[in-house]
Amino acid sequence: MSGIRIKAAMSGDSAVIKCLMTHPMETGFRKDAKTGQLIPAHFINHVMATVADKTVLDAQWGGGISSNPFLEFRVKGAKTGDKVVVSWEDNQGEKDSADATIA
Amino acid sequence: MNQQRRQILKGVGTAAMVAVAAGAGLLKPGAVFAADWNKAAFDAKDVAGALSGLAASGAADSDQIELDAPTIAENGSRVPVKVTSKIPGTDHIILLAEKNGTPLLADFTLMNGTDSFISTAVKLGATGNVRVVVKAGGKVYTLAKEVKVTLGGCGG
Numbered sequence: 001m002s003g004i005r006i007k008a009a010m011s012g013d014s015a016v017i018k019c020l021m022t023h024p025m026e027t028g029f030r031k032d033a034k035t036g037q038l039i040p041a042h043f044i045n046h047v048m049a050t051v052a053d054k055t056v057l058d059a060q061w062g063g064g065i066s067s068n069p070f071l072e073f074r075v076k077g078a079k080t081g082d083k084v085v086v087s088w089e090d091n092q093g094e095k096d097s098a099d100a101t102i103a
Numbered sequence: 104m105n106q107q108r109r110q111i112l113k114g115v116g117t118a119a120m121v122a123v124a125a126g127a128g129l130l131k132p133g134a135v136f137a138a139d140w141n142k143a144a145f146d147a148k149d150v151a152g153a154l155s156g157l158a159a160s161g162a163a164d165s166d167q168i169e170l171d172a173p174t175i176a177e178n179g180s181r182v183p184v185k186v187t188s189k190i191p192g193t194d195h196i197i198l199l200a201e202k203n204g205t206p207l208l209a210d211f212t213l214m215n216g217t218d219s220f221i222s223t224a225v226k227l228g229a230t231g232n233v234r235v236v237v238k239a240g241g242k243v244y245t246l247a248k249e250v251k252v253t254l255g256g257c258g259g
Contacts, residue, residue, distance in 0.1 A: 058212040064205070066226055073213075073217055074218040075215075075217050
């Protein structure tokens with residue numbers, strides 16, 4: 001099961017693509033309330049999106065993006081039926097990817 | 104002649120190294136991301152350091168950037184931020200939180216028809232400026248907006 005939910009729909013001449021990713025986005029600066037130990041950094045640091053196999057967005061993130069990140073972007077020239085793929089990789093080497101079809 | 108031999112050896116060495124690296128999975132053919140994560144910029148403790156790590160220093164203030172963020176955020180751990188750049192040729196949208204321990208939040212590279220628009224949610228550790236830096240046609244532009252945080256977002 002993928003931890004990315006994508007909604008993609010045309011609005012005018014752009015596709016509006018909204019993504020919700022499941023991720024703790026730990027900065028590495030927070031302390032565990034019980035043990036007082038720093039919680040290790042664990043955050044998505046790369047996000048990429050393609051529409052119809054063309055890269056449209058390539059992002060680098062730090063731990064300052066909110067947990068369970070939300071991301072919306074818009075792609076001109078996309079069309080109904082095009083495949084959207086959103087992938088991420090985190091600082092611990094974990095990866096996830098999901099796809100959707102533009103409605 | 105010696106010189107020639109040296110160059111041939113150099114070439115063989117490089118090829119062998121690439122083969123070893125590929126074998127070890129260090130070079131991922133079809134790796135999806137354009138560049139390595141910019142550790143220097145993301146680890147920078149101040150805005151100037153982050154921007155110099157992104158080659159985005161010396162930005163001029165611009166009224167062609169729209170930054171939609173709340174004036175008061177009750178919860179600093181999830182502050183919605185929406186950016187629209189009307190600057191032609193915008194290909195990077197960079198987000199910073201000036202009062203965070205490490206201010207750089209994100210660097211978005213937009214291409215192949217992606218509108219110069221980004222909407223996301225960020226953490227703000229304290230009241231301070233959210234700053235947008237836009238790269239367009241090799242130039243940099245910026246806009247900041249203060250967000251008052253009533254409950255810090257980085258402590259927990």
